[in-house]
Amino acid sequence: MFSKKTDVIEAMNEMVVVSLYTDHPQLGDEYNRMREKMTGSSTNPMYMVVSPWDLEKVLYQADYNQALEDAFGEKLARSNRRARRVAARLAPVTSE
Numbered sequence: 001m002f003s004k005k006t007d008v009i010e011a012m013n014e015m016v017v018v019s020l021y022t023d024h025p026q027l028g029d030e031y032n033r034m035r036e037k038m039t040g041s042s043t044n045p046m047y048m049v050v051s052p053w054d055l056e057k058v059l060y061q062a063d064y065n066q067a068l069e070d071a072f073g074e075k076l077a078r079s080n081r082r083a084r085r086v087a088a089r090l091a092p093v094t095s096e
Helices: 006-013 028-039 072-090
Strands: 046-050 058-063
Touching: 006 072, 028 046, 028 058, 046 072, 058 072
Parallel strands: none
Antiparallel strands: 046 058
């Protein structure tokens, strides 16, 4: 992770962080296509929060410059709360 900001680190620690290396010798082309399909952008790096129930649904995205903004940590945290609400609403109900 590039940031040393406490709020960004705290928000990222609440998520499953996945890094897709678009310069990977075998998988780079596939990762590039995946990023472009999900975000409509070829920018690197790209940060995304995806729905826990639909991994192709992007709830939030930011490119490198947006990630440098002061509000990035709060935007990540807000997106994480949104993802948790989606997960809670869609989680299967179990009876004990």
